[in-house]
Amino acid sequence: MSNAQLILLDKRNQPVKEYLVAVAASDGLNIKGVEVMASPAKGEKSLLNASIYIPPLEKFDYNPKKLVAESLSKLIIGEETLSIDSFIERCSEDPAVREALTKSITKFSKNLEKLIKEFCVSDVIPLIQESRNDALFKLKTHAKELKGKNIVCLDIEATNISTDPEADIIQVSACDINGKELFNQLINPGYDIPENDKHNITTEMVQGQPTLGQAWDMIHDTLLEADIVLAYSTESDFMYLEKSAEKKMLKFDLDYNTWLDAAELSKDLIGAMRWHSENMYWFFKTPKLTVAYEEVLGKPFPGDAHDALADARATVELFNAMLEKGKQSKVEEKKPKKQQEQITNNPFAALAQLK
Incomplete structure (x- = not known):
């Protein structure tokens, strides 16, 4: 039995900024300091790390679950992009470790969804x-x-x-x-x-x-x-x-x-x-x-x-x-807001309103 698990690392120094949301909305975003770490056990050295890519929010209807699924299919290691399954395979050849990492995907996904929701409520x-x-x-x-x-x-x-x-x-x-x-x-x-x-x-x-x-x-x-x-x-x-x-x-x-x-x-x-x-x-x-x-x-x-x-x-x-x-x-076309009548003591302004 293995205690290996996937951990979401969030080393950001500041919260999500509006301009980051704007970039993520159309282009997607690779956030510096946010990674997935494959940990063999608490306190032990990481097996492998990959950067998290947030895909274009608009393309996935600002739906956190859809965005998480897409993110897990495009983890980044250097210039290479790989799925969460390929990432786990690369972490270890030990079947017990791979099984433990696979079981932790659900918990990891929930943590990633919480992070992505920050963008979708901007x-x-x-x-x-x-x-x-x-x-x-x-x-x-x-x-x-x-x-x-x-x-x-x-x-x-x-x-x-x-x-x-x-x-x-x-x-x-x-x-x-x-x-x-x-x-x-x-x-x-x-x-x-x-x-x-x-x-x-x-x-x-x-x-x-x-x-x-x-x-x-x-x-x-x-x-x-x-x-x-x-x-x-x-x-x-x-x-x-x-x-x-x-x-x-x-x-x-x-x-x-x-x-x-x-x-x-x-x-x-x-x-x-x-x-x-x-x-x-x-x-x-x-x-x-x-x-x-x-x-x-x-x-x-x-x-x-x-x-x-x-x-x-x-x-x-x-x-x-x-x-x-x-x-x-x-x-549908937006209905114009009904304008309130303006009350004025100025006869010239009142005359202008009648024209």
Whole structure:
């Protein structure tokens, strides 16, 4: 008979902080100082230790029991991840020790659940849940309002970021809401394309391709005829077009009010919450297109993440998947609070209230 048991070590110097909960909510968390120790007997040297990983709280509906089960499947030793059963096997070859450790899993799980509950009762959790519900309602509304609309999804590759006045467009692509290609045009900027980790387009690839001026009418008019222009980060794509038109003296009649940003929608739906220590407020980070795609659709990102047409098609697929989540959700619009009538002795203020 063995007295071996699993013990939860909690060497944290301070209680759970709200920003830790925010990190754990979307990303999961490996808490420094929290470990599982396989003890052969009281006072004896540990057989083996592993770090505890708290999986993303949102993914498991903030349910401590589900989170514990996932944690026990992903114990960490160095760079290796292993299950509680594999951990016990590695602790000892003695069948009696392994049996004793296995029997102690239930007690250990209860202690781990108590720790994880600290995260799930944080004041940050309702803030996150409210934001997700608001995002679902927004998507539900879009699904109704955009039905039957001519939606064109755009993506642009350029020589540099959109805020650089010297940046030039070198690929512009668009597809419809079903992913059908509308155009996929490489653009010759008229000079050698500098190396850039944002795209894979070379000088050789654009040889013989039209200049932006030569392709402009096709690009501009397709976007102008759309009811909605969809993009992942509309601000940068619109800026590329607007600045290019100004620089090259091309017509520009596009209206940013008809553009819809899939990045903003994904930020509200799945973005990681963080605390802005300087300005003292919570905010949600905008995920990269590849991250949003894989998280919402639950499958690997297709094709090349630096090709404009591939990105446009992935954006449409992501957008449709988010709309479907909105349609399937049971969220309802918040009813506005009834405003109390204000009593005033000021006749001008009273008159203003009547307008």
